[in-house]
Amino acid sequence: MNNTPRKTYEPTPARKVAFLGLGVMGYPMAGHLAQAGHQVTVYNRTASKSIAWCSEYTGAGAVKHAQTPRLAAQQAEFVFCCVGNDDDLAQVTLGADGAFAGMEPGSVFVDHTTASARVARELYRAAKDMGLHFIDAPVSGGQAGAQNGVLTVMCGGDQAAFDKAQPVAMAFSKAFTRLGESGAGQLAKMVNQICIAGLVQGLSEAIAFGQQAGLDMNQVLDVIGKGAAQSWQLDNRGKTMVADKFDFGFAVDWMRKDLGLVLDEAKRNGARLPVTALVDQFYADVQHMGGQRWDTSSLIRRLR
Structure with a gap:
């Protein structure tokens, strides 16, 4: 029995699609495409993951796996992809x-994939030269958003x-929005990560301060969460930060990769990001503490 939660899918004609990359995000995203009635061929660098995915989703419809990205993409009207970084994206x-x-x-x-705007534009041009279309479409919502089919997608x-x-991608999205020409999706994801970095650091300092002051921080979070300090991070990470629990969520290693993209882009466009650069170094401290796979909310560990 597959573990992807059920959602209500908007009726859309069944399409032949491929999905490349079955990591913590891609695995459930591809599953939602199958459950929405599309014919899905998957590819993963570790073939056993593709075989396991097909076994899990056989009951959802026509699913199969392929040995290479080229074979997976044959006859597909849409090829979706979610891999690790620029180099992985070029390889597939x-x-x-x-x-x-x-x-x-x-x-x-x-x-x-959360990748650079540069590689998005390069692949857009390469695709266009071959008579193909390319959309850069990084996502926000994390593993839970992928599993529940409610990702926010910036295109x-x-x-x-x-x-x-768009109609096909809504199988795993709550919003699928075009923000401009090639590269605009990746740039918007960078904006997203800049916001998150500052929010998590602020929340870390607030909780550490409150604990040092002897407050019941779970109660405090309940109160301030009803006011101007409310945020997704406070609602979903505040109490786990109080409890010192970080063995879930979006890994510090991944956040540092994303912030590296942000800071590289800022060098190109001249944006000043002093807080983001500082928080990136704070995440480096967490890595040195052994927290490479801890959730990003583990920033508070530096303050204890």
């Missing part, structure tokens, strides 16, 4: 075994390609 898109080599003219590649690319992909 380009070259003789890459997805672009197997895609039909006019088909759409939708990339959910960059051509309007026509976006319009074709």
Whole structure:
């Protein structure tokens, strides 16, 4: 029995789709596509994960796995992807075994990897030269959002390609929004991560201060969560921070990767990010404490 929670899917014609990358995000995202009635072919670098996914979702409809991204992409109208970084993305898109080599003219590649705006624009141009479409579409909502099919997706690319992909992608999204031309999705995700970095550091300092002052911080969080200090981080991470629990969620290693992209882009566009740069170094401290896989809310560990 598959473990992806059930959701109500908007009726949409069944499409032939591929999904590349079955990590903690991609695995349930591909599952929602199958449960929405689409014909899904999956590829994962570790083939056993693809085999396990097919076994889990056989009851959802027509599912299969392929040995290469190119084979997975053959005859697919849409190829979705969620891998680790720029290099991983290049490996699954380009070259003789890459997805672009197997895609039909006019088909759409939708990339959910959090990657650089530079690689998004490069792959957009490469796809266009081959008669394909490319949308950069990083997501927010974390593992829980992927499992529940309620991700927020920030997109960059051509309007026509976006319009074709949106109804299919709503199988795992609560919002799928075009924010501009190629690269705009990745830039918007950087804005998202800048906000989160500052919020988590502020929440860490607030909780550490309150605990040092002898307050019942669970009670305090209940109170201030009804006022101007309310945020998703406070609602979903505040009490686990009080309890010193971090063995879940979005890993510090992943956040440092994302903030590295942010700071590189800021060097290019001239944006000043003093707080973000400082919090990035605080996350480096957490890594040195052994917290590479701890949730990002573990920033508070530095203050204890």
